[in-house]
Amino acid sequence: MSDNNSSQEGSTRSPDLEKAALEHVEQVHTNERVPGHGNYYEKDGLRTYGDGEDHDHEPPMSFKRAMSLLAMAFLWTGSQIPVYLFGGIPPYIYGDLGGTDRWIWFVLANLLSLAAVCPFVGSLSDLMGRRYVAILGAGFVVLGMIICSTAHSMNTFIAGMVFAGIGAGINELTALAVTSELAPTAKRGKYVAVLILTIIPFCPSVLWGQLIASKYASAWRWVGLLCGIYNFLGLLLTAFFYFPPPRVNSQGLSRREILGQIDWVGGALSIPGMLLFMMGMQWGGYQYPWSSAHVLAPLILGFVLLVAFFVWEAKLAKHPMFPKRLRQDPRILGLTLIITFISGSQFFSVLMFWPTQAFNVYGHDPVGVGIRGLPIGFSILAGCCIVLWLLSTFRGHNRELLIISSILMTAGCGALSIARVDNLYQLWGLLIVAGVGIGGIVVPASIITTIICPDDLIATIAALTLAIRVIGGSIGYCVYYNVFISK
Numbered sequence: 488m489s490d491n492n493s494s495q496e497g498s499t500r501s502p503d504l505e506k507a508a509l510e511h512v513e514q515v516h517t518n519e520r521v522p523g524h525g526n527y528y529e530k531d532g533l534r535t536y537g538d539g540e541d542h543d544h545e546p547p548m549s550f551k552r553a554m555s556l557l558a559m560a561f562l563w564t565g566s567q568i569p570v571y572l573f574g575g576i577p578p579y580i581y582g583d584l585g586g587t588d589r590w591i592w593f594v595l596a597n598l599l600s601l602a603a604v605c606p607f608v609g610s611l612s613d614l615m616g617r618r619y620v621a622i623l624g625a626g627f628v629v630l631g632m633i634i635c636s637t638a639h640s641m642n643t644f645i646a647g648m649v650f651a652g653i654g655a656g657i658n659e660l661t662a663l664a665v666t667s668e669l670a671p672t673a674k675r676g677k678y679v680a681v682l683i684l685t686i687i688p689f690c691p692s693v694l695w696g697q698l699i700a701s702k703y704a705s706a707w708r709w710v711g712l713l714c715g716i717y718n719f720l721g722l723l724l725t726a727f728f729y730f731p732p733p734r735v736n737s738q739g740l741s742r743r744e745i746l747g748q749i750d751w752v753g754g755a756l757s758i759p760g761m762l763l764f765m766m767g768m769q770w771g772g773y774q775y776p777w778s779s780a781h782v783l784a785p786l787i788l789g790f791v792l793l794v795a796f797f798v799w800e801a802k803l804a805k806h807p808m809f810p811k812r813l814r815q816d817p818r819i820l821g822l823t824l825i826i827t828f829i830s831g832s833q834f835f836s837v838l839m840f841w842p843t844q845a846f847n848v849y850g851h852d853p854v855g856v857g858i859r860g861l862p863i864g865f866s867i868l869a870g871c872c873i874v875l876w877l878l879s880t881f882r883g884h885n886r887e888l889l890i891i892s893s894i895l896m897t898a899g900c901g902a903l904s905i906a907r908v909d910n911l912y913q914l915w916g917l918l919i920v921a922g923v924g925i926g927g928i929v930v931p932a933s934i935i936t937t938i939i940c941p942d943d944l945i946a947t948i949a950a951l952t953l954a955i956r957v958i959g960g961s962i963g964y965c966v967y968y969n970v971f972i973s974k
Contacts, residue, residue: 545671554728556669556678560685561721562621563662565628566655568689569648569714570597573635575693575842575860579700579707586641588774591968593641594839595769595961597648601656602957603761607754608657609664609950610808613943614748616734617661618725624657625722629715636711651714658721660953663930664946665731667937676878679934683871690864693842694857701853734943753808756796761954764789765961772969813948816939819885823932823939824955826889830928831956832963833900837863837921839964840971849911859911862918870895870926878931878938885935892927895920929956 546552573580574594581590612620631651638644663679670678689695700707740748767786775781800807814820845859874888881888899921906914933952940948 558724559662562658565718566658571692575696597652600652605950612946627654628718632715680875693860697853760792828959831959835960866922867926870923874927896924
């Protein structure tokens with residue numbers, strides 16, 4: 488009797504239960520499926536779901552999560568400080584090592600190697616995971632700082648900055664990607680803003696560099712030790728505390744299948760292509776005539792390799808470095824990348840020109856040079872953090888934020904042309920305006936692209952924006968420097 492009652496109750500409840508169950512079944516459209524991956528899907532082609540992770544709610548700040556974010560903060564700041572600190576003291580470095588005709592290459596070598604490896608490593612990171620890629624990047628920076636600190640010639644110092652640049656590119660894109668993944672999509676801007684704030688102690692990098700390097704002839708080497716220790720701490724924090732879940736991109740795949748999805752041909756074409764092309768751009772008109780073989784050979788060869796890379800990616804690659812799924816919103820993505828390119832030309836030119844100008848035009852006093860470098864450092868940081876925070880606060884107004892930042896950048900950088908020996912007082916405000924504008928684009932543009940592109944390709948798109956920013960900086964600096972020396 489009781490069995491009959493139970494069965495009757497079950498039968499009367501079953502339609503309601505079935506209806507409730509049906510209400511919880513989410514439709515997955517065909518365009519949300521990821522080709523070759525049945526273990527997850529992308530809602531609206533962007534947000535990852537079906538992988539067993541909660542991507543909508545902010546998890547509690549556990550010790551493990553906090554230490555993972557701290558590790559990323561060390562990696563991000565550590566990727567920036569070699570260029571910031573060494574870039575503020577070139578006269579001390581080439582005064583000790585020589586190489587006054589090529590010292591600029593220690594900055595350029597860092598940036599070019601960074602841009603060259605980023606796209607390949609970004610796609611590799613999305614496929615194979617962030618942990619070991621981050622550890623490798625920190626190891627490269629530490630190795631580079633050891634070489635720089637023990638160098639006895641400018642060529643050796645430049646070689647050290649190449650290794651540091653490779654590691655810096657890996658760590659910057661990894662830190663941005665991991666922080667974006669650890670944050671709910673709606674709060675990515677705020678999380679990355681806090682990440683960027685960790686560089687505050689190094690905003691007076693020109694001042695710190697000047698105070699260290701001015702002690703005695705080879706005191707600049709302590710800068711390399713400082714950068715090396717900082718990055719080694721980031722390596723240790725990553726090794727002991729950052730254990731992310733397996734990448735959804737490679738779940739269920741054998742090691743051979745994973746290796747088969749890596750775009751080895753794309754990497755072999757893009758890395759030397761970008762390096763050769765940008766090296767030719769930097770040599771032209773500065774160290775060698777534009778018509779010389781020293782300039783034309785790398786320019787032409789690099790251009791041919793890059794054209795071959797684009798043809799390979801568009802027509803031939805089975806698993807391209809930049810999948811078509813990145814183009815969920817091609818118009819916004821294209822405009823953001825163009826703005827990133829232009830902001831890069833302003834960012835790196837200000838970073839490399841202003842400390843030299845502050846030293847040679849307005850006096851050699853270390854404290855004075857350091858103080859004159861404060862406005863640009865703090866204003867770029869302020870612009871980054873303000874716009875990143877507003878991205879999360881005023882959702883849907885990304886375009887307006889980029890327009891305002893572009894106006895400030897253009898007005899501030901252009902107005903710096905009024906600089907004379909006797910009007911330093913007029914430049915303080917202009918440096919702040921230019922810095923806020925540049926900062927409002929440099930990192931926020933990368934975060935905007937991670938919002939409008941699929942979650943499982945965060946490192947790929949972050950690497951693309953980083954590479955375009957550095958290419959823009961390289962080409963912009965080349966143009967500006969050739970105009971400068973022609974005057």
